[in-house]
Amino acid sequence: MAQQKTADAELSAIISKWKHVEGSLVMMLHSVQDKLGYVPRETAMVISKETGIPLAKIYEVLTFYHFFKLNPPAKCQISVCTGTACYLKGAPEILKEIEKCTGVKDGQSSADGKYSVTSLRCIGCCGLSPVISINGKIYGQVKPAQVKDILAEVEKTGAAK
Numbered sequence: 001m002a003q004q005k006t007a008d009a010e011l012s013a014i015i016s017k018w019k020h021v022e023g024s025l026v027m028m029l030h031s032v033q034d035k036l037g038y039v040p041r042e043t044a045m046v047i048s049k050e051t052g053i054p055l056a057k058i059y060e061v062l063t064f065y066h067f068f069k070l071n072p073p074a075k076c077q078i079s080v081c082t083g084t085a086c087y088l089k090g091a092p093e094i095l096k097e098i099e100k101c102t103g104v105k106d107g108q109s110s111a112d113g114k115y116s117v118t119s120l121r122c123i124g125c126c127g128l129s130p131v132i133s134i135n136g137k138i139y140g141q142v143k144p145a146q147v148k149d150i151l152a153e154v155e156k157t158g159a160a161k
């Protein structure tokens, strides 16, 4: 209850800050996503009601920019670098193995919210290629045969429960 009140107050503060600034819808949505990790439909509806911006317009923006997420972040967010260095050292095979182990395709999340899999361009660790990142932790020189163990380790630490 107290948590909901805090969330409502934060949303009101975000709306008040940007409401009268022309062209600020994107900034408002960024602020929401910074706080929640995604933009819930109920929040988009409140923004629409409070600002008078049609909900369809808000969704036009949310779906145009790939940065915005419409669903809560998965507990175990797996990113696979498919930049040139990683690609040449086997990123496609690693991605395939991750998809097989998690049952989640690139760009998607599991229905239970446990895993998300995303391929990215260079994440700046080319010296360690091929590289994956799980919840921000970098794993370098990954081989497809290690994927199962890495996921088990993540599971053990509780990040994927």
Ligand code: FES
Residues within 6 Å of the ligand: 081, 082, 083, 084, 085, 086, 087, 121, 122, 123, 124, 125, 126, 127, 129, 130, 131
């Ligand atoms: S290409 Fe993968 S980290 Fe640079």
